[in-house]
Amino acid sequence: MTPLIFVTGGVVSSLGKGIAAASLASILETRGLKVTMMKLDPYINVDPGTMSPFQHGEVYVTDDGAETDLDLGHYERFVRTRLSRRNSVTTGRIYEAVIRKERRGDYLGATVQVIPHITDEIRRCIDEATEGYDVALVEIGGTVGDIESLPFLEAIRQIRAERGPEKALFMHLTLVPWIAAAGELKTKPTQHSVKELRSIGIQPDVLLCRSEQPLPDGERRKIALFTNVPERAVISVQDVDVLYKLPLELHAQGLDALVVDRLRLQPPRPADLHEWEAAVDATVNPVDEVTIAVVGKYVDHKDAYKSVGEALKHGGLRQRTRVNLKWLESQDMETAGAEALLADVDGILVPGGFGDRGFEGKVLTSKFAREHGIPYFGICYGMQAAVVDFARHRAGLEGANSTENDKQCPHPVIGLITEWRTSTGDVEKRDEKSDLGGTMRLGLQEQRLKPGTLARELYGKDVVAERHRHRYEFNNRYRTQLEDAGLVIAGKSMDDTLVEVVELPRDEHPWFLACQAHPEFLSTPREGHPLFVGFIRAAREKKAGGSLLKEARA
Structure with a gap:
């Protein structure tokens, strides 16, 4: 079984789960690991091919002709793995597959339900897309608390329960807003987001805290205490002026080392980020x-x-x-x-x-x-x-x-x-x-x-x-x-x-x-x-x- 890193988001959408996940994947790749990525999208469209670009943005196309979410573009720009239609799954595609099986009689007349039939199909898709890799990152679209994403969250909860913490890791991205009037960062939204996640049976192993300002040690300890996440695993994700700095920032805080240790990934060779350093240098010093x-x-x-x-x-x-x-x-x-x-x-x-x-x-x-x-x-x-x-x-x-x-x-x-x-x-x-x-x-x-x-x-x-x-x-x-x-x-x-x-x-x-x-x-x-x-x-x-x-x- 391929070790899996599940990436969820809380507080608000558009925090950059895809970029954060891709940045971590790029670091793991430089450590000699064979990495793949996957996106689980909660919308009911079968794929984004007919969705309005004003609402959804770019339709990204893979080698095998799949029309996918633009996050797959982020993935392929950060890692060298070439993705396919298996790496992009929507609620619509899941339900379409389940209904097709029901019409064929595959369920032998059983009442078809979200649990176990929908969650089983989600798990089958995850296994199909991640088989044969050293590690896979699976991003769940939307925000924790959205009704649309509940089947996906239940499916990854089941995977963790069956495989254990050495085969499945939960990484949660939240917002730590800067309140200018008070002159401080507020951790309460992150606490509530984790509380919402724990209410459905998922305890994060790693927190990525998105903020305008660096996360002070005091706030880091406070978040760790209230969310039951080790202080080492509370990672500050500060806004960067150059997108390609993010792998360097995450590596500097030891995120890749933490993941390698928790999932016991091999081989544990040091990360080599000279290509990202060169990209940042060329951007900053044209x-x-x-x-x-x-x-x-x-x-x-x-x-x-x-x-x-x-x-x-x-x-x-x-x-x-x-x-x-x-x-x-x-x-x-x-x-x-x-x-x-x-x-x-x-x-x-x-x-x-x-x-x-x-x-x-x-x-x-x-x-x-x-x-x-x-x-x-x-x-x-x-x-x-x-x-x-x-x-x-x-x-x-x-x-x-x-x-x-x-x-x-x-x-x-x-x-x-x-x-x-x-x-x-x-x-x-x-x-x-x-x-x-x-x-x-x-x-x-x-x-x-x-x-x-x-x-x-x-x-x-x-x-x-x-x-x-x-x-x-x-x-x-x-x-x-x-x-x-x-x-x-x-x-x-x-x-x-x-x-x-x-x-x-x-x-x-x-x-x-x-x-x-x-x-x-x-x-x-x-x-x-x-x-x-x-x-x-x-x-x-x-x-x-x-x-x-x-x-x-x-």
């Missing part, structure tokens, strides 16, 4: 900085582009460059104009999205970047906007568009596969009854890059794999026509049927690249991603007036 405009549809809720923002910063870390993000709503391009909003930026990134709202603003953004020599990076919908822009304004295809936004457009340069080819490869007439959901392309897929292109140079190899999440594709009926007009098709699917990467010739534009996949999902602070590193380098060159590029070529 040698350059650039401003990148992110022109999207959901910028008022930046969590919708969480991985994009992080990947841009990672691209800067690789060259000790601070990346300042200028978040712009694509609809504003249609009213205020690109010149007014983009004239002062060093690079422009247009991320993914769905639907016609703001699409014309993305097209105008591509046109502005293309005509003014500003580095442009289009991702998913940002690539489709770039293709539409090029078709309209360079190839002379008036009215070119995506059939997602205009099914009757004269030049559907972007469309569903079923709208422009059959299974035999023959062109067929567009059908308004095409199954919009049947063409979603999800997960890790390989692509072949064209020699001599910017994409090939950045990746440094002929075949690469990236994660996808989209329905609409580059329409192959326009491939030759757009290439003749000057568009470079730099990457295609392995069977040559789907366009993956487009760019402009480098003698026409210093850096203009757009890809159908989502490379942000494979970027980490320790390695970065070649496309984001190249994009930030191009932004630095633009800011320097091209001098960096001239020096590199010289």
Whole structure:
């Protein structure tokens, strides 16, 4: 049985359970342990795939095509384990599985109840996702006291009761608020949160106390006394100015040593955090900085582009460059104009999205970047906007568009596969009854890059794999026509049927690249991603007036 660390939260939501859990996991990984992570979400949706980005934030995609909570993105940025659909479980998925079994007769006519049937399914999912690892961290979404999370809490209580403290550890994250009027930290919310947890049979082994100020020894002793947690296991989680300081802070307080001792994990080699130290140093002591405009549809809720923002910063870390993000709503391009909003930026990134709202603003953004020599990076919908822009304004295809936004457009340069080819490869007439959901392309897929292109140079190899999440594709009926007009098709699917990467010739534009996949999902602070590193380098060159590029070529 894999030793398990269950991470719960109390007092209020959004305290950072996922980041704290991932930080601990990253330390344990540097100690030579094979680590995995898992998220148990209490909402009834089967997965976040159809949830509003304004409410839920980013939909993160794994190699096997699972649409998951954004916390899995935090996990993969902190640990090197590649996660899958098994690592993200919702209440909806649990109930769906139980109901399916009941319909098949698996329960032999028994009355199906939360205990034991729902809790047994939760436990089965935990075992399936964590098997074969030295240690696993399992985060329970929501806040203790929420009715939705009770089945998950009951399931982990059962696991601890059966396996004992050497196979299951409870780590609870709470808030210790700073009351400015009183000039002190208040421990009472933490005491009440632990009391709520103990009322359902769970005694925390470790407390992570989130606060604006360092936790004084007096408050630490008080919390330990009132919660029955050893003082050594009361950890101060102070707000940090650099996210990647957290593994260093937790290690300095001995959290990883405590966990290794309690769970008797092997091998107990010392933690090696030099990569995190380097990431923090590059962030705190940059040698350059650039401003990148992110022109999207959901910028008022930046969590919708969480991985994009992080990947841009990672691209800067690789060259000790601070990346300042200028978040712009694509609809504003249609009213205020690109010149007014983009004239002062060093690079422009247009991320993914769905639907016609703001699409014309993305097209105008591509046109502005293309005509003014500003580095442009289009991702998913940002690539489709770039293709539409090029078709309209360079190839002379008036009215070119995506059939997602205009099914009757004269030049559907972007469309569903079923709208422009059959299974035999023959062109067929567009059908308004095409199954919009049947063409979603999800997960890790390989692509072949064209020699001599910017994409090939950045990746440094002929075949690469990236994660996808989209329905609409580059329409192959326009491939030759757009290439003749000057568009470079730099990457295609392995069977040559789907366009993956487009760019402009480098003698026409210093850096203009757009890809159908989502490379942000494979970027980490320790390695970065070649496309984001190249994009930030191009932004630095633009800011320097091209001098960096001239020096590199010289």
